[in-house]
Amino acid sequence: MTAFDDLMAFQRETSALGQIAGRLGWDQETVMPRGAAPQRAEEMAAIEAVLHARRSDPRVAEWLEKAEPQDDAGQAQLREIRRSYERTVKVPADLAKAIARVTSAAQGTWAQARANEDVAAFLPVLQEVVSLKREEGEALAQGGNIYDAMVEDYEPHTTGTQIAGIFDQMRPRLVALRAALLDRPAPAPLTGTFDELRQMQLSQKLAEAFGYDLNTGRVDKAVHPFSSGSGLDVRITTRTSEVDPFNCFYSTIHEVGHAAYEQGIDPAYALTPLGQGVSMGVHESQSRIYENQLGRSRAFTGWLFEQMVDAFGDFGIADADAFYATVNRVHNGYIRTEADEVQYNLHIMLRFDLERALMAGDLQVTDLEAAWNDRFAADFGYAVDKPSNGCLQDVHWSVGLFGYFPTYALGNVYAGCLYQALQSAVPGLDAQLAEGDTSGATGWLRENAQRHGGLYAPREIIQRASGIEPGPEPLLQYLETKFGALYQL
Known part of the structure; x- marks a missing residue:
């Protein structure tokens, strides 16, 4: 030896x-x-x-x-x-x-x-x-810098200052897009009640559609959805609400993105430092591209509409086009995990600034609720109505995950770069997704990003897969194009 x-x-x-x-x-x-x-x-x-x-x-x-x-x-x-x-x-x-x-x-x-x-x-x-x-x-x-040391645990070779710079590039265009969209008539929201057992049954079908191997995984319920494990034991959780099945379905797809990453890593790296996702930003790039660019696309939502009709009967949405609009409806809301694609990163920026202040000693824990509520009102234009919609909504701080939140937005940035490359690399992508077939997309992601595990540094993984230096421009262009068309801007 x-x-x-x-x-x-x-x-x-x-x-x-x-x-x-x-x-x-x-x-x-x-x-x-x-x-x-x-x-x-x-x-x-x-x-x-x-x-x-x-x-x-x-x-x-x-x-x-x-x-x-x-x-x-x-x-x-x-x-x-x-x-x-x-x-x-x-x-x-x-x-x-x-x-x-x-x-x-x-x-x-x-x-x-x-x-x-x-x-x-x-x-x-x-x-x-x-x-x-x-x-x-x-x-x-x-x-x-204390906060930089914490970020290093989740996104190696990245600092809080670098992240703040990326967020400063993103915020003006996101705010402008949000304002333009909220000024337009919104698609109809989903209404009615949806049996929670049937939600879980369809949730499992979605997990399999996105390539989740249930021989080495399982789907359970938790207060806050998450993915856990690597190698031959990768588990996910989701949650149900009888009035909001999208929460269940898209939480499941999101967590499958995490799980598929872990399941897709080269088995030769199992139980070694290379046998897990290289960073939470890259991890989030997988969960967010599964959930949003693929799962909320017009092609895939057409297939999902048919699955929901089969599971729930007539649920008040006229056709697949109306369903696509409802799935991507831009709306006011408090909950990060339920936020539309346009506003999601603004939720992350709020948490990023607050936790940096906590770690720097500029914000005391006793003042956290007031600081959250003030910042939310300033950023979103309305008041937090209850703590579970405010500073109690996320599990992360209770379990000590300081420095983790910004990786959600970095994941969106990385996903934008990957999706730009994916569209060119997989001919007929939309036709496949319209049949509920994600294998072309997920196979490309497995080959170009997931299988490497921790072999390369985070930004190098994205650069190798996408062919460009990671940055927010592809994500911003994707959002402006998609929602501009949806809302006829």
Whole structure:
């Protein structure tokens, strides 16, 4: 056994333990008894302590020093292991364990506070999370910018300043487009009630239509939809509302995008640093292109319309053209995950600015609700009506995912670049989608983006697949063209 072989064997065991920790998280959000939360917090803290010890084991540094990889994939493995090791050793083990314990408990507190519309019940534990994450950020930053250190966990080689620059390019055109669209007559909204069991049945059909392998995956329900796992065990969740089946269907397609990415990675990379999505921005590029450019296209919604008629009978939409307009209806709303394509990124920009302020100490947790409500009113022109539509709507801060939110918008930017290339690369794309056949699109994405896993850096993945330097212009052009036609601007 060489040093490289020893290192990779050790890494595979560490990755396997990480997958077990992820399964505990999946269980907590799906089927775990509510009363088990305190014990689960201790379980999560215990496994995090084991993982931290392995990731900071001095032998890793010795193996990295001696390892001699034989190919580019081996070089990339060392690059990612070294990056993880250097970050891990900066964070004290007791701090990592405390964060795992508190965020596990905070998740349950958030869910209950959200259900009760009780911000005050959530703020004390959020204060603990913020304090611990700032401490972690300081350890990682080593005197540098705390928020940049946090972004590095989700979008390597990207800073908050760079993200802010991209958002500054996007905001004026998004705001102008939104204003023009909201000034036009809106398509009819979906009305009526839709059986939730039938929603889940159609949801599973959609998952399979987008290439989700149910032999190594499953679809469950959760308060906040998510995807979990990699390799041969990749699970997704969705949610249902009897008055809003689109929430179920498009949450499912979105999470399938994440899951398909993980299922599409070269199996040779399983349980190694290359065997998972390279960044959350690239991950979101897959979920957003599945959900929006493909799933909300005129071609695919024509097929979905027929599926809904089969499942629910006459549901008040006259034909496929009207259905397409309803699916893409631009409308006022509070919830990020239910936002139309035009306004979605504006929701992300709000969260990005607030969490940067929290990490910088410019915004106190006790002032978060007021700051959110003020910013929302300024950005969207109307007041937040209740906490579950405001600062309690997302799970991310309760579980310590600071630096994660901007990757949603970066994912949209990347998706715009990929879709521009996809349209040229797959002749007859719309004809395929009109039959409910996504294989041409998803196959191209698997071959050009997904299979590489962590082999290349995030922006390099997108540049290689799309043939252009990643930037917001393709996304903005796509939105202006699509919605300009829909609303006859």
